[in-house]
Amino acid sequence: MPTLRLLTNAEITPESRTPEFSRALCTLLTDTLGISPERVYIEFTAPPRHLFGWNSETF
Secondary structure, X not given: OOOOOOOOXXXXXXXXXXXXXXXXXXXXXXXXXXXXXHHOOOOOOOOOHHHOEEOOXXX
């Protein structure tokens, strides 16, 4: 099964909004790629900035 992982270097707050974000992401994937929501798993995490790398550096 294909996997899509979305990471952010910003904190996802408030955590109470994760259901809203989940619905929006599933709708986007369904509307644009035809992927059914029951095939989508989303992990909401906010790694510490020093453990998040990009462009040969960390934040």
